[in-house]
Amino acid sequence: MKFVAFERAKQGTGASRRLRNTGKTPGIVYGGEGQPQLIELDHNALWHALKKETFHSTILEMDLGGNTSKVLLRDVQYHPFKPLVQHIDFQRVDAKTKLHMKVPFHYVNAEESQAVKFEHCVVNHVMSELDVSCLPGDLPEFIEVDLSGLKKGQSLHLSEIKLPKGVTPVLHGKKDPVLVSAVVTGAGAEETPAADAPAAAPAADAKAAPAKDAKAAAPAKDAKAKK
Known part of the structure; x- marks a missing residue:
């Protein structure tokens, strides 16, 4: 994947802010045999490139001043809440170095x-x-x-x-x-057997039975009282 960068002469907070106001993104290229170099990129083109997976995980070809070099994306700094890339870092690639x-x-x-x-x-x-x-x-x-x-x-x-x-x-x-x-998932889980709640029912019926007998015995007691 190829992209175009331009040399950046000025550095510092003020210079970077003015650069962003013109639709550019400040950056730097370091590593390899060369010295670190300040660069700038078109913000809109960079924004769309960053949405592609290959831009983050593959070796890129950077065109800088007519010369092409291979680099890797190493760091991106975004604005906290605006859709804005504030700074970007690239590392030069040496074919013989892991x-x-x-x-x-x-x-x-x-x-x-x-x-x-x-x-x-x-x-x-x-x-x-x-x-x-x-x-x-x-x-x-x-x-x-x-x-x-x-x-x-x-x-x-x-x-x-x-x-x-x-x-x-x-x-x-x-x-x-x-x-x-x-x-x-829940649909594939085996159903657990239900608890044997009905088994407790006979015991409840057994407890309820004496109450019915007590009510049935009540008329007999009333009959003796009348005599």
Whole structure:
């Protein structure tokens, strides 16, 4: 994915504010063999580019002053409540140096799995992206995960999927994280047997019986009293 940037001569809060007022976004490019360089980009073009997943997870081609260089998006600062990009950072890419990058997961075929199709489960996405280490040439745009074999109550771990060639996960202390889990919904849950409430009914009838007998005996006592 390509984008155009322009050299920025002035820096500072005031200069950046005036730049934003003209429809531009201040930024910086650093890393690699070159020195950090101040840049500016067209805000509207940048705003639309940031809505695309590839702009966040792939190597970009930046045209700066007629020269093209490969960079990665490293940081974006948004206005607290306005639809405005206040600042953006890019890092130059060295083809021979490994990089760390977050790559999104694309989960497919969940609706064809036994868990969803026959067992009334909902697939819970525990992880939406993975931090990876690889050479720039091996960086994937996304990692596709096939969920067609998912069953009720099953969790899919990272060790159960095949990563693209040259890609190593950076787990930050987690040995084998869960990617997705199949959770049973209310429609698929087994019905629990009802409590044996009717079994208590005979006891209640037994207690009620003496009361009826007592009422029946009352006329007999009244008859003796009259005699």
